[in-house]
């Protein structure tokens with residue numbers, strides 16, 4: 769979808785419509801196969817990891833949100849444009865609100881949310897659901913902990929993306945254990 773990695777010259781490259789065509793074709797094919805209520809998408813229009821950037825991510829996100837309306841899928845999940853560490857305020861001129869307004873079904877957001885921020889987003893109707901990544905990884909009973917407004921385990925960045933399945937994903941203490949320490 770992003771112009772910096774799409775160098776095709778056929779109907780799947782070039783214009784915004786062409787670059788998004790493949791993703792929409794996939795959505796359509798899966799919807800036809802298993803039903804729209806079992807299909808969701810996750811998009812990171814603002815991310816430029818692995819040089820996968822676009823000069824106009826806002827237009828890309830909007831085009832995808834509007835185009836996905838046609839399929840009536842279960843949800844559209846978009847990653848926030850802000851690149852921030854939880855708890856640290858970083859000014860970001862971009863917002864997902866235009867995409868939220870453009871997409872007619874369930875809208876999910878993720879990226880740098882903590883408990884209060886997530887609650888505010890729901891209260892202000894900026895999303896239907898807030899998704900947590902790193903906090904959930906380090907707090908396997910995160911909903912419980914949010915309910916109680918309990919102190920959270922800090923995630924360990926050094927154990928992200930490692931192949932040892934015993935370390936970094938399942939060895940964070942649960943709330944009960946945390947309390948004992």
Ligand SMILES: Cc1cc2nc3c(=O)[nH]c(=O)nc-3n(C[C@H](O)[C@H](O)[C@H](O)COP(=O)(O)O)c2cc1C
Pocket residue numbers: 810847878879880881899900901902903905928929
């Ligand atoms: C260890 C780890 C693995 C991840 N793997 C993926 C992935 O495979 N696909 C994806 O879209 N995002 C992936 N993410 C990003 C998260 O889904 C989420 O968007 C990101 O962590 C921002 O949310 P957070 O601030 O709540 O952590 C991963 C994040 C972490 C920490």
